[in-house]
Each structure stands twice: as C-alpha cells, then as structure tokens.
Amino acid sequence: xxxxxxxxxxxxxxxxxxxxxxxxxxxxxxxxxxxxxxxxxxxxxxxxxxxxxxxxxxxxxxxxxxxxxxxxxxxxxxxxxxxxxxxxxxxxxxxxxxxxxxxxxxxxxxxxxxxxxxxxxxxxxxxxxxxxxxxxxxxxxxxxxxxxxxxxxxxxxxxxxxxxxxxxxxxxxxxxxxxxxxxxxxxxxxxxxxxxxxxxxxxxxxxxxxxxxxxxxxxxxxxxxxxxxxxxxxxxxxxxxxxxxxxxxxxxxxxxxxxxxxxxxxxxxxxxxxxxxxxxxxxxxxxxxx
Numbered sequence: 001x002x003x004x005x006x007x008x009x010x011x012x013x014x015x016x017x018x019x020x021x022x023x024x025x026x027x028x029x030x031x032x033x034x035x036x037x038x039x040x041x042x043x044x045x046x047x048x049x050x051x052x053x054x055x056x057x058x059x060x061x062x063x064x065x066x067x068x069x070x071x072x073x074x075x076x077x078x079x080x081x082x083x084x085x086x087x088x089x090x091x092x093x094x095x096x097x098x099x100x101x102x103x104x105x106x107x108x109x110x111x112x113x114x115x116x117x118x119x120x121x122x123x124x125x126x127x128x129x130x131x132x133x134x135x136x137x138x139x140x141x142x143x144x145x146x147x148x149x150x151x152x153x154x155x156x157x158x159x160x161x162x163x164x165x166x167x168x169x170x171x172x173x174x175x176x177x178x179x180x181x182x183x184x185x186x187x188x189x190x191x192x193x194x195x196x197x198x199x200x201x202x203x204x205x206x207x208x209x210x211x212x213x214x215x216x217x218x219x220x221x222x223x224x225x226x227x228x229x230x231x232x233x234x235x236x237x238x239x240x241x242x243x244x245x246x247x248x249x250x251x252x253x254x255x256x257x258x259x260x261x262x263x264x265x266x267x268x269x270x271x272x273x274x275x276x277x278x279x280x281x282x283x284x285x286x287x288x289x290x
Contacts, residue, residue: 003117003220004117004169004170004219004220004221005094005115005116005117005169005218005219005220006218006219006220007093007094007095007117009218010094010115010214010218011078011079011093011094013211013214013215013216013218014056014078014214015078015079015081015082015214016214017211017212017213017214018056018057018081018082018214019081020212021057021212022212024209024212025208025209025210025212025213026057026059027198028111028141028196028213028254028256029055029056029057029059029060029110029111029213030059031196031256032060032110032111032139032256032258033055033059033060033062033063033064033110033139034063035139035194035256035258036060036063036064036108036110036137036138036139036258037060037063037064037066037067039137039258039260040064040067040069040070040106040135040137041067041069043069043135045069046069046070046071047069047070047071047105047106047134047135048071048072048105049071049072049073049074049103049104049105049106050064050070050072050073050074050104050105050106050107050108051073051074051075051076051090051099051104051106051107051108051129052064052073052074052075052076052108052109052110053076053092053097053107053108053109053112053126054076054077054078054092054094054109054110054112055075055077055108055109055110055111055112056077056082056110056111056112056214058075058082058084058087059110060108060110060139061073061075061108064106064108070106073108074088074090075087075089075090076089076090076091076092076096076098077089077090077091077092078091078092078093078094079091094112094115094116095116095117095118095121095122097122097125097126097129099125099126099128099129100129101128101129102128102129102130102131102132102263103129103131104129104130104131104134105130105131105134105135106130106134106135106136106137107126107129107130107134107135107136107137108137108138109126109136109137109138109139109140110138110139111139111140111141111256113138113140114140114141114142114169114171114172115169115215115218119172119180120180120183120184123180123181123183123184123186124184124185126184127184127185127186127261127263130262130263131263132263132264132265133262133263133265133267133268134262134263135260135261135262135263136186136259136260136261136262136263137258137259137260138257138258138259138260139256139257139258139259140172140177140256140257140258140259141171141254141255141256141257142171142172142173142174142177142193142255142256142257143171143172143173143174143255144171144195144253144255145171145253145254145255145256146168146210146252146253146254147253148239148242148243148250148251148252148253149168149203149206149239149252150167150168151242152203152235152238152239152242152243153167153168153235154167155235155238156231156234156235156238157227157231159234160230160231160234165221166217166219166221167217167219168217169217169218169219171255172257173257174191174192174193174257177191177257177259178191178259181259181261184261185264186261186262186263187261187262187263187264187265187268188260188261188262188268189259189260189261190259190260190261191257191258191259192257192258193255193256193257193258194255194256194258195253195254195255196253196254196255196256197251197252197253197254198251198252198253198254199245199249199250199251199252200249200250200252201248201249201250202236202239202240202250203232203235203236203239203240203250204232204236206250206252207232
C-alpha cells in the first residue's frame, strides 16, 4: 500500500502542538467532543469499558464519562506525553487500533480518522475490537473542510511559480464514510455531517490554528521547497479577495462527519429476508390509486 500521510511527521506535530498547547485552537475538538457526548447520552444502555482513540487533549473521553453511560474509559495516543497526571496511556500510532478482539463495549474516535493511511482496515479493526452490540462513535473532518484555503494556496502557487503541489489534505465525503462502515461490517450505520464556518482576521491566524492543531501539511507528496514571504502575502490577498465578509474578516469552512455503527448482535433489528413479506407490494399500492 502506498501511504498518503507521513505518520511519523503527524505524530511529531501532534506532540509539538501538545507541548505548545494554549487551548486557543481546541474549538473544533471541543465541538466534536460535545456532539459525540450528546449522541452517547441518548443511547439507552451502559458501556462497562470504552476506549478513546487519538483524542489529543482527552476532552472527548472526559465528556463521554460525564454522560454517566461509561464505567471505565481507556485512552490510546501516539505517545505517553498525552497522559494527564496519574493516567496510563495505551501507546499506538494513528493507524493502530490497540484493542483485542471483542474486548470493549464502546470506541470513540474524535477528529483523527481523517489522518490514517488505511481507513478501511482501521474501521475493520475497530469493529473487530467491539464486543457484540458494542458501539462505535466518531467525528471525522470531511469534504468541504478548508476548501477556501485549498483554493487560495493552489491559486497563489500557480500564479507565482506556474505550478502547484498539494498543500491541504483530501477529505472523505459522507457517502464514502457510509460505504466504508458497511464494508467494515458495522450494523445499523448512521452518518451525517455538520458544516461550521469560522472567521479570522486573515490567513495568518488560520494557519497558526492549524499548526496548533498539529495539522500542518502531513502529505508524503508535499513539496519540500520552502515557500517565501511573498507567497503567503499573495495567498492572504487572494483569500481576502475571494472569501471575506463585508467587515474584512475571512471565512474558513470545517465540515465534520459524525458516524455511529454497532457490532452485530442477535437482539438488533434485522432486515427482512427476501420473500418474507406478508403483503404483496402490488396489493399494498392499490390503496394509493386515485
């Protein structure tokens, strides 16, 4: 398999972001953690053992515990450096799922699956790690995220150099994620997306936030040629020209795909077998005529 992302670089940048953490760039993770907790709170069952995969600050795990639905939650991260005081972290790369087969009741993945190289395989490993009737909940940045930045950087580079290289990662859309959940063997999959618009004074604080999230360009195929000040000044001008509001502030779109799926269990609602219907479709439709 040809990897799209430089996993080691991603891990280093996430750890550097943690070391320089101020909380100012946590708004997306906090938002996703709150939404996942809200969705968990309406599930009418308890989860004895849960795991949070690569949740960064651990806010998703904390909010999930506050719902009262979880007895114990374990966090997995790329480094022990993510551990809070007295906390034990399972060490695992972004593509790793450190879960034994059928060993946990709930898996939470807040804002990390967009950066794995083998998403289909990762989803299969998550599903296998769930006990029967176990639940998977995730928030995944999706298509449309940073679309303005992608457009602006490509335009500036094409104008100044006559060519362009990828500088914003590709994001999956809702249909892609839904199909992957089904392929991975999840029962009762649910997928929906929410779009959020964040406004900035200019391109530069947006890029500072992305670095603070540990999500500067991690593509293996990225250009290694340094970009000068002139490039970023021109990109900022194009951004302001194309995506600014009347007050001069620019817009940045973030689309988050929220997903859920269950490990199969006999108690779950099952689709009817072909030929098991009690009433013929033609007969049912007769009552709809004129």
